[in-house]
Amino acid sequence: KNEVEQSPQNLTAQEGEFITINCSYSVGISALHWLQQHPGGGIVSLFMLSSGKKKHGRLIATINIQEKHSSLHITASHPRDSAVYICAANTNAGKSTFGDGTTLTVKP
């Protein structure tokens, strides 16, 4: 079992839909990182959070430390949101552990 599990693995949505991607981890963390990887391979950092909730535009990330769970939400999804979304845990042991990613396709 991976230390960081993401679900779903693949997600297809219609433009405008509200999207949720989930990340569960089984290790102690100092911070959790959400990344976006575009089809060409480039990676962009979306959020890093250790508690509560962060919002940037149409993106919202939440984390529940007690439940060891984080979610990434996209409101009013758009085809340009199509990408692979990756959850990464900075563990208390000083390691970075990555989920396998969620491939999101938003259809017009």
Place this chain on the structure above:
Amino acid sequence: SQTIHQWPATLVQPVGSPLSLECTVEGTSNPNLYWYRQAAGRGLQLLFYSIGIGQISSEVPQNLSASRPQDRQFILSSKKLLLSDSGFYLCAWSPDRNQPQHFGDGTRLSIL
């Protein structure tokens, strides 16, 4: 502002040949530097990270090595490439371990 440069963008190498991928960061000092690999259809794997010149930590045993000869230069090397070294290699930097990382554009390495 800070920028990260990684090259080349694509590379095709024969099995057994050497490798050198370079990554440089501008606009900051004493960054944490990282090398990642993403095999086809797989998630990101941290290969090496460095908190300072000459300080390299290896996350997984492998055929690759890393060096940091200057504060903002991080090099990924191999003496003899294996087929299993194929993949997408990404360099990243952050001000410290618990700050967001900023990624280079990646190098797509194919071993023939």
